[in-house]
Amino acid sequence: MSHVVHYGSSVFEGIRCYTQPQGSAVFRLPEHMQRLLDSAKIYRMEVPYSLEELCAAVVDLIEANGISSSYVRPIVLRGYGEIGVSPKGSPIEVYIANFPWGKYIAGTGGADVCISSWNRLAPNTMPALAKAGANYMNSQLIHMEAEINGYQEGIGLDVNGLVSEGSGENIFIVRNGVLYTPPLANSTLSGITRDSVLTIARHMGLTVSEQALPRELLYIADEVFFSGTAAEVSPIRSIDRIVIADGKPGEITKKIADEFFGIANGLKPDRFGWLTPVKLKSAEPVIA
């Protein structure tokens, strides 16, 4: 009978903790927790913890559970109170779980994806910048349709037919050496991995452009890839059965992925300060 079950009133995060030669580290923890607080603010949910407390709780959880490589899922929700749509009488509850989670988009050769017949959330309907549980009803429609039709993932267009993002990933294209991604105004989530990719690309000296992208630019791109905490940096091989370039992960995609995984896995210097180290107390997960 919790408010969240009936009305989708939750905001959440997805964070990865990576095993590294020198221990384990959480990737961009404060940025994720700040986005959680931002999502909550949009929905007028008062989170009873500070940014610092939320970050410390994630570190404590990972250390206690002892899973060196895991996916962390913090969620803020409206619990059991009153059954009406007004959330006033329902308490805010905060939970954090972590568990092992491997590759979200299988394979290394690139994903076969489609453009969904479902559009992304229109502006001023469901706020796309809030990572709210309810938004993922739209993601489910996009993802289920893709899967049923034999694709690994679906890309949503915004309400005007411009490229937005995957059901759970931001999207990038490379054309003539320039890296493009849709801006936040095209109903995209402000992805932390998106920001990491943009940062890495700028430091590589690439020209980067956040601009509206027509659908057909995807088909004629030199390279296309997804970014996301779950998907990490995942090349796309084909869209609507149209093969992207020669169907192999492109050079710029590979370079960006190499830098991203190098930092996340602790094999390259953490030159942007993205890692929060954790000390595991036990080698095995604690059984509940």
Ligand SMILES: Cc1ncc(COP(=O)(O)O)c(C=O)c1O
């Ligand atoms: C709809 C959507 N877009 C983009 C992303 C990528 O965001 P991030 O890189 O912060 O995980 C996600 C995943 O959280 C998502 O669910």
